[in-house]
Amino acid sequence: MKIPNLDQARRERLTDVGLALFVLWWTVAQFRSMGFGEYEEIATEPDGLGAALCLLVAAPVLFRRRAPWPAFALSLAAGMALTALGYAANVNLGPAVLLYTFASAQDRGYVWLPIGFA
DSSP: OOOOOOOHHHHHHHHHHHHHHHHHHHHHHHHHHTOOGGGTTTSOOOOHHHHHHHHHHHGGGGGTTTOHHHHHHHHHHHHHHHHHTTOSOOOOHHHHHHHHHHHHOSSOOSOHHHHHHO
């Protein structure tokens, strides 16, 4: 199967959209699960606030190449809020994808701040 000729910017954009959709799917799947194991009965019921936080975990992945620090901060804060409010979304892929963005950058610059967050 031959992949159509896409310029680099379009390919990167499609990759970001695909990653954001996967992160959103993963977060919403956990959010709707109502927990498992010892947390099965104590997870907060899914509601609009939780759904908005799920979007805030995934949406910054779209901007990971243009503004990695704000995207990381927003995704991490939303993921922490989901967990702190008792929703069942405990494994947040948004910050993990953004940490990978820092690790794979050609010009890493100052790297100790993301290492400290990890």
